[in-house]
Amino acid sequence: MRHRARTIDTAGRDEANRTIDRVRVRLGVRSYDIIIRERALDALGAALADSGGASDVALVTNPVVNRLWGAAAIRSLQAAGLPTTPIEIPPGERYKSLTTARRVYARLVEAGLDRRCAVVALGGGVVGDLAGFVAATYLRGVTLVQAPTTLLAQVDASVGGKVAVNLPQGKNLVGAFYQPSVVVVDVTTLGTLPRRQLRSGLAEVVKHGVIADAALFSYLESNATQAIAAEPATMRHLIKRSCEIKASVVALDEREAGRRTILNFGHTIGHALETHSRYRRFSHGAAVAVGMMAACRVGQHLGLMQDDTPERLLALLNRLGLSTHIAGVTVDDLLPIMHRDKKALAEEVRMVLPVRMGEVTVTPVSDDVLRAALGRWLGEG
Template sequence: MSVLLSPERVEIQLGERSYPILIGNGLLGEPRHFDAAPAAASALIVSNTTVAPLYARALRDTLAGRFQAVHMLELPDGEAHKDWQTLNLIFDALLRHGCDRKTVLFALGGGVVGDMVGFAAASYMRGVPFVQVPTTLLAQVDSSVGGKTAINHPLGKNMIGAFYQPRLVMCDLATLSTLPARELSAGLAEIIKYGPIYDMAFFDWIEANIDALMARDPAALAHAVRRSCEIKAAVVGQDERETGLRAILNFGHTFGHAIESGLGYGEWLHGEAVGCGMVLAARLSQRLGGVDEAFVQRLSALVERAGLPVVAPALGLERYLELMRIDKKSEAGEIRFVVIDQPGSAAMRSAPDTMVREVLAQGCAS
């Protein structure tokens, strides 16, 4: 991988909760890139059993000059562990080490680690600072940006959490070199997402560069991560707590969450479910008149080229509807979908159950 000399920087503008995202190659090893992290006596690096052996020591060495004590914690890896029991391991470690209200938490890993460490930071002593160091493509372009933190409940994904912003997000592209191919694809799903909902020129660019992205070309990845973060920053900056616009970032997620929950968390990766969910949501958008069949085919082809599933699992139509009714976006039992009004623009809509059943019947494996 080539070395980028200076990191790119995207600012998330949220008043007193503003913070920078740094994007570059080899950032983890450079103490000066962590200047935006708050000063404190102690820090706790939380990672998982997969990522910690690769990068935790390097991060600790980098932080050693900023904190008197840098503690480490490894969580079990995987969405199946995004629960209270695992979250509590973080609280146990914080209290065991005598961590105080100024202790800085570092989330080193993918979306699961980021979501859990973020919620732990939001809740420990009613809030301590934290820094996101996402090591998956999906976390770099989505879950580490915007302040959504959560754990799962047996009855629903991300049902318990907080809006809580990090002080700094550090996207080190070098960490993507160790990412499994399936997870690279999962990250591409969230990158592709930004096209239909916000920026069709970016969609064109992704189509033209999908082979380079799949081959992990550093320049292509740097552009994709930066542009995704810029779009997310623009949306979140207008609607931090998702009272309106921000919900468009959930394009493909209503169907996707139902797939994840219906199969059991961890069976499909989140990005895989979102990739397939976008195709279903595009079909629904077509039936509602926002896009044409050619657009659906174009999106479906790109999702497939990104190595993602485009046929939904056969969970049964009624099971899908039941799962979608407990989605956080539903209101008074009515399912709400993000649909494409026209290419590059999205909105929240409800749809008749019969139409949703038709979309599912067409899009599911038989």
């Protein structure tokens, strides 16, 4: 099935304050707002109160984010009358594990938090995924608030309700669909983001353009320099548009039964690379960049490509400082991991492949096709 961009359903700009953007994720009784603004953490407590409230809060974060933004978050939560227990987890994908989750559960129990509490995830994708998984499973589910501080989390990981931890055998193999009550995106946090992490997030913005919005891709082509510099107006546009795209897809297919699969463009091989390197060699965005180019090569091999998407994608990723190929990894290194991917079928790997800019198709791909399309490219780097 091929997928084109559709009209986006969004609540639009807050008329009372033009510096605030709101994107509505429409899921019936589980609908929620994504609030995008500078200094949004100052309104974190009010946002939680407005979205249903809580008796107490567990603020899950990592030491780096806690040092930079923890005080602002706690101040806002306490100003809203919410007693807050900060819980730090180690930074890094390899700590997105059941072991770390068990430690967070223990802290929640020690703090005496019951079903009326809320878990607030303050950090990047690892914090959001792990805290979300804890919220989904602690006492069979408590309120979750996402407060993403990295571009990757702001445009992708915090939106849509996917929460998970990793196993040694693969990424995100234990998880749930669990929607937050609100997502609070503070654009100001990007000012302290290391360049490598900013590029990682831009890879997901590029992905949204390829799968659903040729205009977004063109905008990023024209504003790559501003994006790399995290220019606020540029980032607000990229974040808002990416959230609109993801919200639209999730509203149509919350549990990834069909259309939502397109959000995995670049992730089949990307996740395999992350797992193969034990999350040490690649950032998530760097792995997705390689995965997107790999998907283009598979699409070309199968004769699916109908325009110059591969050439434009390669040029843009290079401008953004994202490597598009690797050395020292073979297709056969990755195949066992790809077959454990949640999207895999019995004998084939299901991949999202581009047809033209803004349109993709989901196609089962055999091991032989993967070897033929990618073997030399991956092996030589």
